[in-house]
Amino acid sequence: MTRRTAVPTSTYRLHLTHAFTLHDAAALVPHLHAIGVDWVYASPIQEVPAGATHGYHVVDPDRVNPELGGEEGLAALRAAVDAHDMGLVLDIVPNHMAASPDNPWWADLLARGPASPHARTFDVDFDAGPLVLPVLGTSVEQAIADGDLRVEDGMLVHHELRLPLAPDTDIDAPVEQVLAQQHYALHEWQHGEQILNWRRFFAVNELAGLRVEEPQVFDAVHATILRWVDEGTVDGLRIDHIDGLRDPAGYLETLRDRIGEDRWLVVEKIVESGELLPPGWPVDGTTGYEVNAALQSWLTDPSGHQALRRAFAQQTGVPLGTRARLARSKLAAMDELFVAEVDRIVALLLPISGGRSEAMLRRGVRYLTAHLHGYRTYVGPEGEPSESDRSAIGAAARAADEAGAPEAVPVAGLLLGDEGRPALLRWQQLTGPAAAKGFEDRLLFRDVALSGLCEVGADAALLDAVWSPDTVTDFLTTRAVRSPLAGTTTSTHDTKRSEDVRARLTALAEVPDAFVDLFEAVSVGSAADAVDGHARWLLLQTVLATRDLEPGEDPAAHRERLVDSTRKALREAALHTTHRDPNEPYEDAVFAWLDTLLADGPASTQIDALVERIAVPAACTSLAQVLLKIAAPGVPDVYRGCETWDGSLTDPDNRRPLDVGRLEKLRDRAETLDPEELRDTWQDGAVKALVTQRALRARRDLSAVFLSTRCETPRVDGTAADHVAALRRTASTDGPLGVPEPGTLPSVVALATRLPLALADGGWPIGEVWDDTVVHVGDVGRVTDVLTDRSLPVVDGRVRLSDAFAILPVALLECM
Incomplete structure (x- = not known):
């Protein structure tokens, strides 16, 4: 294995927008360093259309988005990173660009067609005729008749869309003749999609695929990115949608050759159960969506999951399987x-x-x-x-x-x-x-029987039956050997629910009967009758998962988030409404039923009662996810704001403005207050900040241990052994950091509570609830829990979990 000198021990994903710029990111760096983050991980920074918030439809690859602060903002972020001896990894988009006249490359293609120097930049088949643009809501004839399609100021105008004209266009001719002179043809969007002669990103008409496999296109798309790498402005790269490329292996070989062997390079790639990256890809691994799926499985009650599946099929009519x-x-x-x-x-x-x-x-x-x-x-x-x-x-x-x-x-x-x-x-x-x-x-x-499992990185088999603990630990052990520097994540810009929302949902698998009883109780009345069982089930779980999760959230703002995410979810499910053909009366009926859940009354009271029952167990599961992610093989990422409770739902909800003041306040509370006090006031999120920052700092201090190729499952014995998820990390000579004498470094044992509700009946699973349960730590002289800064007694190579979990339901043991 190549020895690496510049790799992150952890990353922190920032989603940059006009409301959170590169300058804002630079100002946040001291906070990130203080909580133990090693590298900043930035969303795409190249220029996109004005006002855009996701960054994946680049219009100019050679320019830093001015709304993010431009080159000056990037320099400020780099300076802040350097001042704290940190690194910077950048998300880049080689598969596609914006199919918009705002993109000068695309505009030139529209104007000049096959004669454009960008005719080979985009994946267009001009042999099939003019470039098909599915942009109209009606026929061309109707748009002209309505005055919605006209020539104005040398452009073809359709509402807000302004399309360039071919250089030899007779602009004084009737619109029909002007259209006939173009290298593109306008169509109704629904019909035009069926005759497209160019490749899109998925089914997004606003994103045009690139022929990045061609050397001149690769060079044009990556020129500025490679300059940033060469100059040391960027230390590593995250490659978006590697599966979209014509030749992923060839692309990665070219990129690796250009950036050098030592740069951290990961790819956004969904791998299903048992699937591995193709051998020979010169990358450090995936971004880690599959680890999220594994941890979700490990922390989910399999019998409760099956009970919910059966009830879901009975209550909604959605078949199993x-x-x-x-x-x-x-x-x-x-x-x-x-x-x-x-x-x-x-x-x-x-x-x-x-x-x-x-x-x-x-x-x-x-x-x-x-x-x-x-x-x-x-x-x-x-x-x-x-x-x-x-x-x-x-x-x-x-x-x-x-x-x-x-x-x-x-x-x-x-x-x-x-x-x-x-x-x-x-x-x-x-x-x-x-x-x-x-x-x-x-x-x-x-298939939302337990909607927390319905996440990017899961596969269809997992929704039918979660992985066993042995399968999860085997997966993590193998990953340590094969991809010790791959990414690891539990919340991202792609996740449909934040890690804390999913933790609430995971708790429902421990009380399936209580959830079904609540579902039946609130599914009565005319408002419920107008909504199918699938929508009621999904929405009730979403309400339970987000209710009072973010401290002090305004009820109106909470409702608005629920409405927006539910609308998107229902349209994606495509049972009664779709993005292409929205059924707004049905959607309104769903939202009317939502109001019956949120308004003061019996339904709201019953919801609050179940939330109260699962809230502490869900908090335990959130802390377990954080600790296991940080201790697991790979490079853990903290998604913006997730060092504390985060109730985000599907995008764009997870791109809301970041409350930096709140994060800094909670960091300070975690620094100054006793862990027991943080546990007792857990609702504010400082206890999650504590676990996050102390585990990240340990990882930064013991990088050779956490980035090693060794990950094992320590032996756990006792009556509550099934309620423990445990990992042991030790340094190795063959790891990417190449430690010559691993025995001189401590081993680290991460312990997390699984299925906490059954263990402590809704309370904190700490102290004597663990009875005789012990973890074997081996022949060591001293064990310290990093999270609570306590020395723990060791008897015959074993630590009692009643000691390890005396204060928190998680522990990170440093064993010497």
Whole structure:
């Protein structure tokens, strides 16, 4: 293993917007250093359209977004980072740019078509005709008749959209003739999506795919990013949506060659159960969504989860079996969103198909895509497909055949043949979006029996049955060996619910009967009758998970967040309303029922009673997630504001302004108050700040231990052994930091309470509730709990958990 000298021990993800700029980030750096964070992790900083808040639709890759503070703001952040001996990792977006006239590259493409120097920058098939722009709400003829489409100031204007015209356009001609002279063609958005001749990011018409596999495009997209790396402004990179690229391996090899072997490099990649990154990728690993799924499993009561699944199916009519329904959901996503993408693959297959019909090929492509396990395969432009890729495609073909689509078998053969490589490369860019839209953006909002499990990084099998503790620890042990520097996370800009919201939901698995009783009690009356069981179940869980979670939140603001997130969730689930065809009367009925839950009355009283019962156990689970994430193999990330309680729901809720004053106040409380007092006043979130900052500091001080290739499960004995999640980390000679004498460093044992409600009946699971339970720490002379700064007695190599958990339901033991 290559010895590394500049890698983070932890990161802190900042979401930068016009309301939280690079200058604000620089001002926050002292706080981050104080809580033990090692590197700042910044969302994309290149210029995007004015007022945008997510940063993933770049319009100028060579310019720091002026709304973020521009180059001056970046310099200020770098100076602050250097002053505290920290690092900076940057999120970059090589797959796509904004499909907007604000983007000069895209605007030039629109104006000049195939003659544009950017004709090869974007993934456009001009052989199929003018570039299709699905931007109209009506037909072209109707838009012209209504005066909504006209030439004005040398531009083609449609409401707020202003499109450039070809240089030789006769602007005095009728609009119909002006349109005929362009290198693009306007269409109704719903129809136009089905005939697109360019690649998007997923199904987003505002994001155009890049041909970053071409050297000149790579150079143009990365010129400024590489300058920042070369100058030392940026220390590491996080690559967004690696699965979208035509040749991920080739891209990463080029990038690694340009940034050097020592730079920290991770990729945003969903890996399903048992799936590994392709061998040979020159990266440190994924960003860690799969670790979140593993920790969620470890802390969830499996029997309670199954009870909720059965009740959910009975109460809502949504059938059991997420995995069994996945292929159908992918098919629905393709038929609604990716018709054009499927047709482009069929067009490439048709000349080599031996006379097979378009209809047969289309069915084969659709079903092969639907039955592929995972998000994609990784066959490159040249060379033989790997055995694992052949196996995955073959398995998908057999599964499709068994599902009644034998057409997938010959299509798989064509894709794997020498002549089928262009179609295969295009197909590999479809399978990820189909999986994401069919699973992440549909089933994860439909199969919400225990909605906290419905998260990016989970797979369909996990929603059917959570992993066993042994499976989780085996996964973490393997990850330590294979990817000791990969990312680890529990909340991100992509998560549908924050880690603390999910912890509340995890608690429901310990009281499934109480939740079902509450569901039935509040599902009466005319307001409830107008809403289906799925929406009521999902919304009730969301109310329980967020009620009084953020101290002092205004009830009106809480309701607004619930409305916005529920609207998005229902449209993603696509049962009664969708983004493409919103059913606003139904949505209004859902929100009217929400008001019956929030208003003073019997429903609100019953909700408060269940919240009170699960609140402390949920807080215990939140602390467990934090500690296990920090102790687990990899580089843990703290998402902005999550060093204390965070009640964020799906984006854009998780991009709300950061209350820096509150974070600093809680940090100070965690520094000055006794841990027992912080526990007793846990509602303000300072106890989470305590666990976060003391564990992060330990990790920074003992980097060779936490970044090693060794992760084990210490033996736990006693009546409450099943209520412990435990990890032991020790330094290793073969780790990325290359410690020559690991025995001179302490080992660290992380202990966290799982299933706390059953152990302590809603109270804090501390002290004598642990009875005779002990953890084996080995032949050590001294054990200190880093979180509470206490020395613990060791008898025959064992520590009593009643001692370890005397104050908090988590402990981080330093053993010498």
